[in-house]
Amino acid sequence: MTSPRRAFLKNGTLILAASSLHPASLLADAPAETPADGLKVGIITDLHYADKPPGGSRHYRETLDKLAEAGTEFERSKPTFLVELGDLIDAADSVDTELGYLSTVNRQFAAIHPDRHYVLGNHCVDTLKKEEFLGKVEQEKSYYSFDRKGFHFIVLDSCFRSDGVPYSRKNFTWTDANIPAAELEWLEADLKANDKPVIVFAHQRLDVANHHGVKNNAAVRKLFEAAGNVLAVFQGHSHQNDLNTIEGIHYCTMVAMVEGSGAASNGYSLLNIEANGTIRLAGFRKQQSRELTSDRS
Template sequence: MNQQQKSKLGGRRAFMKNGTLILSAAAAAPATLLAADKPADKPAGVRVALVTDLHYADKPPGGSRHYRKTLGKLDEAAKQFEQEQPQMLVELGDLIDAADSVETESRYLQTINRPFSAICKDRHYVLGNHCVDTLKKEEFLGAVEQPKSYYSFDRGGFHFIVLDSCFRSDGQPYQRKNFKWTDANIPAAELEWLAADLKSNDKPTIVFAHQRLDVSNHHGVKNNAAVRQIFEDSGKVLAVFQGHSHRNELKEIGGIHYCTLVAMVEGGEQATNAYTLLDVQPDSTLKITGFRNQNSYLWEPQA
């Protein structure tokens, strides 16, 4: 990273901490008390609940994926989030698993979205490849009452971007089993929108995605180098949170944190659950508290 990039990004650096240690600290001083530690006249930042790859389906397990168990795991996460009081809830894609018919896939979505939507009024859905395996995008979005598949919004002095990589290389959207899951792309129109959105925004920015923007393997968006270049040119993106590959992974590219979160669907026991609380603090410190199998991190701006 050159000096200009360091200047743009405020010299941010990452501090990784073991998930257990963070959680032990949280147990001693609950995250709900963090805002109380701040003077009353200062902003409290933004608290975001994050989940990914729930893959809910009413069908037997497939390998390590226990589709029906997701309901119980989500219930556990909901109880934790109720204590922590996040301002918003984001799921990073693959809320449901694939089905052979529109009727069945719609039923999966209705079943899982009922408890999911009860967690928080301010919620956001990132489209995953399984979300639109049989359903069209407009069908999925209509069912969850979200107008667009990619968009941006502001909360608490920060800018947030939701991306949609469920497009084929020829620009056609995923739907009705018309795609290969390894052919994920952000089309030209969305790239143009992204660049313009970041240019018009003057706030530190966090991005939510499903397919990965930091790898060139089959879990990665094919044109993710172009996406990263837009991020880096803006000098505003703090971090990208993504799912899709079902495991903990963290990369820093061009001064930006790319954090891959663990799938909730993996494993048949509650102990294999995974969900996350993100605290975006006023000075752009990002505290990621992972529960169960999710790692925790602390990223602080350099003094």
């Protein structure tokens, strides 16, 4: 169910006025160390890098040039950290080939910023095991949380089959994406233990019931809604700009970097989170810019 909201356009940017589910105190009473200008997060998704010819609208080799452009912007804007929302690489026929794709693209991505976070996408573990991917990018876990400047961030992993088996070596159907029981239990405990405003990063979508959605995403949303301080979810997977608001929480789907040929078809973004909880997404190229604000002060 979508909660009542006020939506209007201002200077070409979509403004959404949040419902009263998020009291002003949750936004305005951020810890004192939070600077007036909040923090910045660089976001990219669905790079699908591979050293192979284009497939349909996906131009795999061009990802490196597109990432270089995004890197230049991030180096200029100096974000607090970077997030890659999944499908960093495309599928390969062998483990060695796929590890080669990962080494190539991550070498370039890692050079942009030391503070990076990787969300697992279905293509990341098409041929690889999760531990192989994570080991290569030097990330300990596939789902976890962390704090920065008075905000709480959660990285989710939906690359599990309905029976709870993790994706690995072509053992899954990409439409069977799930958050398993153990991760749901962890998420509930993590949300209950936190008193800061929350931003969530995911790959498969948590706001739709079609084949791009996590099959049990209603259970995930229920935990977000019960927490009362989840501001927004940023996700990829369906390669398109989209925005849904459910029970006062914004679900923002980001455009894929791999789609289309040439610089004009690129897409990446800089997320600006102000101390009062206002979220401004500056989109570049095909990524839409958005501003998500609370109607309480």
